[in-house]
Amino acid sequence: xxxxxxxxxxxxxxxxxxxxxxxxxxxxxxxxxxxxxxxxxxxxxxxxxxxxxxxxxxxxxxxxxxxxxxxxxxxxxxxxxxxxxxxxxxxxxxxxxxxxxxxxxxxxxxxxxxxxxxxxxxxxxxxxxxxxxxxxxxxxxxxxxxxxxxxxxxxxxxxxxxxxxxxxx
Ligand SMILES: [Fe+2]
Ligand SMILES: [Fe+2]
Numbered sequence: 001x002x003x004x005x006x007x008x009x010x011x012x013x014x015x016x017x018x019x020x021x022x023x024x025x026x027x028x029x030x031x032x033x034x035x036x037x038x039x040x041x042x043x044x045x046x047x048x049x050x051x052x053x054x055x056x057x058x059x060x061x062x063x064x065x066x067x068x069x070x071x072x073x074x075x076x077x078x079x080x081x082x083x084x085x086x087x088x089x090x091x092x093x094x095x096x097x098x099x100x101x102x103x104x105x106x107x108x109x110x111x112x113x114x115x116x117x118x119x120x121x122x123x124x125x126x127x128x129x130x131x132x133x134x135x136x137x138x139x140x141x142x143x144x145x146x147x148x149x150x151x152x153x154x155x156x157x158x159x160x161x162x163x164x165x166x167x168x169x
Pocket of ligand 2: 009013045049103106
């Protein structure tokens with residue numbers, strides 16, 4: 001049986017997709033409030049994975065988890081990058097496809113959720129409490145110009161992703 005923590009993580013996947021669907025139509029954002037709620041929910045979800053779930057798996061599995069962790073971190077950076085610019089048809093389609101793929105990977109056999117079930121079964125309450133303690137990450141305004149690297153770096157730092165030293169935030 002899935003833990004309450006994992007049930008919550010799966011529900012957040014479904015909620016993110018539902019908010020995206022509510023916010024967009026025909027490749028356009030038609031409801032900016034819903035789109036902001038979608039961005040907030042997604043960034044907070046990624047922060048739980050980066051700051052709570054993946055560190056817990058690293059503590060349990062050590063180097064055996066490293067390749068999976070690195071791949072998911074690359075995905076998270078890609079998703080955040082698609083949240084930076086003012087949304088247009090191409091960005092939105094890429095983002096939607098990326099999310100469907102990323103969520104499916106995390107929920108597939110042997111991947112993030114399965115590893116959590118297998119190795120963190122006794123940590124359910126601690127994971128939920130750690131997720132609840134995370135601060136709410138403030139939304140960045142859209143950026144389409146020269147400040148894109150700085151905005152992305154700030155978003156990465158906020159969710160707990162490593163930031164390259166040469167990008168000032
Ligand atoms: Fe993720
Ligand atoms: Fe996820």
